[in-house]
Amino acid sequence: MVNTQLKILRVFGPTGAEVSSVLRGIRDDGCPGLRLLERDGEFAICVQVSAPNRAMAEQYCDKWAARLRAKFGDDVFAEGETSLAQATLDALLEKRKLLVAVDEPTGRLLGSLLQPLPHSEAVFDFGTESYADPQKSRRITVPEQLLRRFPGDIVQAAAGRALAALQVTGADYAAAYMPASVGQCPFVLVCDRRGAVACALPPDMNDTFIGNQILDLLRRRLFGLQLTDSCITFRPGHDRPLLVVSEAARSRGNTVRFSLRPRTPPTRDADHTADFEPMLDFDRPAPVSPPSFPQPERSAAPDPAAPHRRDAAATPPEVSEPTGVIRFETDADAQTAAPEPVQTSGPEAPRHARIRRARPVEPPAPADEAPLPDVPQGRTPAPSVLDDDIPDFSADLDPAAIAAAQAADDAAEAAGKSASVEDFTRAATQLFDASAVEEAAAEKAARKTDKKRRRKAEKPENGPVQPSIKNRSLEIIEKSERRRRRTVILGLVVLALVLVLGGGVLWLFLRCDLGARPAAKSYGTALYDTTAESYLGKALERRPGVVGYLGWPGLDGTLVYAADTPDPETPESGEAPSIVRFATPSALDAATPGNTVVECTGSDYKVLADEDTLKQNSGFTLYTAGGVYRFKAIAVYYFDPSEQGAGAFDLYGSTDLSSYYDYLTFVAGIQARSLFDTGVDVGDDSRFLTVTTHSDESGVLLCITGRLIREGEAELLNTSAIAAAEEPLLTAAQYERKGQPMPTVSTLVQASVDRYAQQSTAAQAARKNGGTGSDTAADTADLAQRADDLQAITDSLLASTDKLLAGLTDVAGSTSAAEADLNKGAEGSLPEQTVTVDQIKTSATPEPTATPAPTEPPADSAVAGETTTEPTAAPTEAPQPDSSGTGETINVTMNGTAQTMDLVQCLAMVAQNELGPNAPAEAYKAQCVATHCWIISQSGYPSVLGAEPGAAALAAAQEVAHVLVTYNGQVCFTPYFASASTGTASAAEVWGNDRAWLQAVDSPYDQSVSSHWNTNGNSSGTARFSRQTLQDRIRDVMDIDLSGVDPNSWFTIQSANQYGWVAKIQVGPDAGVGTVSGRWFRENLLARQSVDGRSLRSQCFTVSYNADLDCFIFDVYGYGHGCGMSQWGAIGYARNGWGYQDILTHYFVGTTITTY
Secondary structure, eight states, X not given: OOEEEEEEEEEESSOHHHHHHHHHHHHHXXXXXXXXXXXXXEXXXXXXXXXXXXXXXXXXXXXXXXXXXXXXXXXXXXXXXXXXXXXXXXXXXXXXXXXXXXXXXXXXXXXXXXXXXXXXXXXXXXXXXXXXXXXXXXXXXXXXXXXXXXXXXXXXXXXXXXXXXXXXXXXXXXXXXEXXXXXXXXXXXXXXXXXXXXXXXXXXXXXXXXXXXXXXXXXXXXXXXXXXXXXXXXXXXXXXXXXOOOGGGGGOOSOOEEEXXXXXXXXXXXXXXXXXXXXXXXXXXXXXXXXXXXXXXXXXXXXXXXXXXXXXXXXXXXXXXOTTOOXXXXXXXXXXXXXXXXXXXXXXXXXXXXXXXXXXOOOOOOTTSOXXXXXXXXXXXXXXXXXXXXXXXXGGSOHHHHHHHHHHHHHHHHTTOOOOHHHHHHHHHHHHOGGGHHHHHHHHHHHXXXXXXXXXXXXXXXXXXXXXXXXXXXXXXXXXXXXXXHHHHHHHHHHHHHHHHHHHHHHHHHHXXXXXXXXXXXXXXXXXXXXXXXXXXXXXXXXXXXXXXXXXXXXXXXXXXXXXXXXXXXXXXXXXXXXXXXXXXXXXXXXXXXXEEEEESSSTTGGGGSHHHXXXXXXXXXEETTEEEEEEXXXXXXXXXXXXXXXXXXXXXXXXXXXXXXXXXXXXXXHHHOXXXXXXXXXSSOEEEEEEEEOSSTTOEEEEEEEEOOTTOOOOOOGGGOEEOSSOOOOHHHHHHHTOXXXXXXXXXXXXXXXXXXXXXXXXXXXXXXXXXXXXXXXXXXXXXXXXXXXXXXXXXXXXXXXXXXXXXXXXXSTTOSOSOOOOSSOSOOOOOOOBHHHHXXXXXXXXXXXXXXXXXXXXXXXXXXXXXXXXXXXXXXXXXXXXXXXXXXXXXXXXXXXXXXXXXXXXXXXXXXXXXXXXXXXXXXXXXXXXXXXXXXOSSOEEOOBOOOHHHHHHHHHHTTEEEEETTEEOOOOEESBOSSBOBOHHHHTSSOOTTOOOXXXXXXXXXXXXXXXXXTTBXXXXXXXXXXXXXXXXXXXXXXXXXXXXXXXXXXXXXXXXXXXXXXXXXXXXXHEEEHXXXXXXXXXXXXXXXXOOSOSBEEEEEETTTTEXXXXXXXXXXXXXXXXXXXHHHHHTTOOHHHHHHHHXXXXXXXXX
């Protein structure tokens, strides 16, 4: 069986002749199958390979495709069926860049290519933000200073206009097309912040080719690829040339070349480099043939050097200037109409010159004699090392210069000053080997002092040459040997250095190695203690600053350093390593109670905020040179060192707890803040060790406080007693980020004091210690005073929190609130329409199928789900199929239970839950049909909510159970929501993908019939957001720091439809980084971030900043995601006489109501 593989490469840039030439070469190399398709400058190169199996076919096909990619380089823009427009669009989406056109013609060229492609509106404005906007269009003009500096320069003018478009629109790229004019070729131009690039075009190109040229130029600019020969790069406003072609360029193909012409007037630069400017020309230079020269006479014997010489008698091939080269045109070139014929002495001249130098000096021959007599018989010309290597250099020299040089040679020969063969050989050797220059100078000095050697060198020609060549060969060999020796010596030196360096590293490793670290799994055993003490002993000797070792049952232990140990240096490639060190003096051996603080400079112990991790590490041990200290964890809590007010806690100041008041304050403070109740008895005179580490929240530390195990106390850790605290006291910053008010601190502290008192009493009773060592009445009075002080500070904090909620009548949890939380909208993805009516007819069966096991409801659902003000019955248990229905069943997850239900019963329950008990009959019918189609469009058991249906809902469901909304014969995806503004949103504005029947339409009755149609941050907590909360949220989610940025510029709505539904919104001042969709802004960024923990009710809103409240005030219209059928709108239409068919075809544009 033969397997065939096909791969298609898409190419743009080269000419058809260039592509065909490459393919011929690939075909000659053995590629079995090649096809070439071309349209509007795009080439599709098909490689087809057959092999015995699929793997071999794929391998060979990839091989030939790689060969073609190497040949075409950056001209390959995609594979398969991807067009140049799609490839450029994908690149813009990947780079998150925006493109605009400077004028309407350019916009039409680009729009015709990009408009059919999905998501094109995300990268191209189609003129809405540029030339189609009258105000912005007037600002997209050529700067006057550019016109004054470059009068008549069309390229500079086009670049200036493109730069103005960038400044007006804030886009990343601007494109322009300039048609041909007198003496000016058509060209396209792309401008960005780095500069501009222009590309000349052939004449008579269609619109698609021109648009493709712009997109290819943009693609190359995006990825920094190599430009074609017909492109130039420059900065607008700087000295760059005009792109000019002559009228003769009209017959040129799609390959152009650049040349430089003198600039008028010349520049003032000192080096006159800018006095020439590129000239763009389509003219193909005429073929240039070398001039013909008379062929010197040759002997009949074949010349062995002939293959290395140019044949002057042969017809020279036509030579054209290479395309894309740069040449300089001078005034002399312009004045010279045609080059004069030049004759040279031909390739035989060097041989005759050597013959003359080999003869004795004779008087010059008369003018009428032959210039070069034949060599006498029996005398062979002296061989030369240059016979096969030196071409005829005189062919390109000026005739007058050649004649003058010949006359000078004849005069020197006549005067007896001709050079010897040795001199000529030495000069030629130096010409081809620069390394012999120094040796030639040494030989010249030696020749002056040794006359015998000089006379011997001037004897017969064969003698001097051969020893010179031999000496030269020996010297080359000796140099090679010396170079080899140097290489060997250098290698030995490098090897020695490597060995020394390796030895040093090994010594350093052995010097710093501390041996085996204690294994956490052996914590609590003698082996662990022995290993930890050994490890610490070596560290005390070899690591400066080490004073202890901290071990955990479920975490890796670490060395503990002294308090004055500096932070480790941060390497360039990453974060600084963390260390653990004492932050306060040790109070572990003090005679009185105290707290010792050990800080971790990193976030190694932040995992202890997890309950399971804490249960595995409910105790820890500190090993020091003076002893071993074991602790049981009594509290895990958050601590903000910079916090002020009622929630402030002085951790670092609570080292001396000798006073019972200070001791009680410390214990009550950490227990009130503890995230967990560990069940460990604190005691009355305990010593504590607190370990601090950085948490996930900026500026907030996580603290783990342990109590030193008393002498005789069991060291067993009771992990089963650990439980999460009901309401731990957090930091003020954490409450502010959550948008929640801070609880009453004094109440929590008082509860902690009471709990401690109960624990202390129980512990004392257990120890049968009846003595009291303090004045209980006095301590109680001090504690009451402390509680009153904390209450006063807490009240001041609550006053600042009340400022955020000032004037609100709609607050989460209140009786006037519409919901406890809202983070709903366009749930789920936008499905493709694949279910036909015929499939529904086939699958409809009167008998229910087996009910699947109950499952959790899916997280995503397209049900509107927003609560209305009209009373609705509570959701009931999923009913069994009703025998009085149609008999048809449907698979759903009703109220959390996956099951197969009777169709009529299911539709009636959903309609009752969504619209309440008092909706018009036609609204019930529209809701039933929309629910039916939506369930069909989903897969599996989609989740819905239902209530016990009334008679009206059941009657409506019975009537329309077999009615569907279809488009082109397929069942439509029919989402619905609570209420619209004055109209709905399209699928593209909500989900980002378009559907023909999900378009924005009018919905005029929502405002008059719906509840919660408008929510404003001045009265509703769901539309008021704290500035600090959003600043932290934007930094955490989008990595954009808005510190110091004017809040009025934080949010800019970039695009919204005619009804106000926001499609794009810019977060922060940088449009290239912070532009997001309105749906993501509402459902992700602002989810649960309002001052009362809720979210925006829809993405139809405007926003402003209130400096007095330090909050953002949103003005929101509608309720829900906004796409499809508005439920309140359907009620309004039904009350005004519309039937359910009219309602459905209004909200779902272009659909058909089909009954099966």
